[in-house]
Amino acid sequence: xxxxxxxxxxxxxxxxxxxxxxxxxxxxxxxxxxxxxxxxxxxxxxxxxxxxxxxxxxxxxxxxxxxxxxxxxxxxxxxxxxxxxxxxxxxxxxxxxxxxxxxxxxxxxxxxxxxxxxxxxxxxxxxxxxxxxxxxxxxx
Numbered sequence: 001x002x003x004x005x006x007x008x009x010x011x012x013x014x015x016x017x018x019x020x021x022x023x024x025x026x027x028x029x030x031x032x033x034x035x036x037x038x039x040x041x042x043x044x045x046x047x048x049x050x051x052x053x054x055x056x057x058x059x060x061x062x063x064x065x066x067x068x069x070x071x072x073x074x075x076x077x078x079x080x081x082x083x084x085x086x087x088x089x090x091x092x093x094x095x096x097x098x099x100x101x102x103x104x105x106x107x108x109x110x111x112x113x114x115x116x117x118x119x120x121x122x123x124x125x126x127x128x129x130x131x132x133x134x135x136x137x138x139x140x
Contacts, residue, residue, distance in 0.1 A: 003054045004047055005128025007094065007120050008077050009033070013043055014120030016128045017050055023136060025128040028121040044084045055087050056131045058094030058123070090131065097126040 001022040007014035016028040031046075033039040047055065057078050060070040078089040101122035 001053045002051060003056060003128065003132065004050070004052045005056045005058075005092075005124045005126075005131065006043070007058045007097065007123040007127055008074060009120060012120040013039060014122070014124030015043065015046065016121060016125040017052065018128060018132060023132060025125040025132065028125045030117065030121045040080065040084075044081070047081075047085055047087070052085075052087065055081055055085065055089045056092045056128055057081065057089055058097065058127045059091035060094050063095060092127055092131050094123070094127050097123045097130075100126055 001018075002020055003018040003022050005016045005018075005025060011033055013031040013033060014028070015031060016025045018024060019026050031039050031042050055078075057074055059074050061067060074091060078091055081087070081089050098119065101119045104122060105118055
């Protein structure tokens with residue numbers, strides 16, 4: 001089962017696809033958002049062209065678990081994704097994934113513009129891998 005993880009932002013959308021068995025996050029890339037509608041179309045096209053069966057969308061809760069404006073926007077994006085793709089969309093807690101992505105990239109020598117270009121795709125891979133680990137081992 002191929003699954004996609006998404007870190008949806010106003011400037012960039014991080015995207016990561018699992019392997020065909022749904023065990024590992026793999027192919028990852030970033031969609032730059034200059035035109036929100038075109039970026040959403042590009043996202044949906046990449047999801048459907050890869051025969052994806054499930055979507056995991058980062059859900060940015062506050063550290064105290066409150067739902068803020070960003071989380072509400074994610075709920076709206078989730079509904080749009082369901083309508084456009086016909087696929088189930090799981091909202092997945094993404095707290096600290098961007099911080100972890102920055103740390104990982106810093107530790108591997110990515111700095112400045114190089115890091116900004118990659119951080120969203122790495123965050124998407126972390127969101128996806130966390131979900132896959134949970135799905136494949138519920139006691140995780």
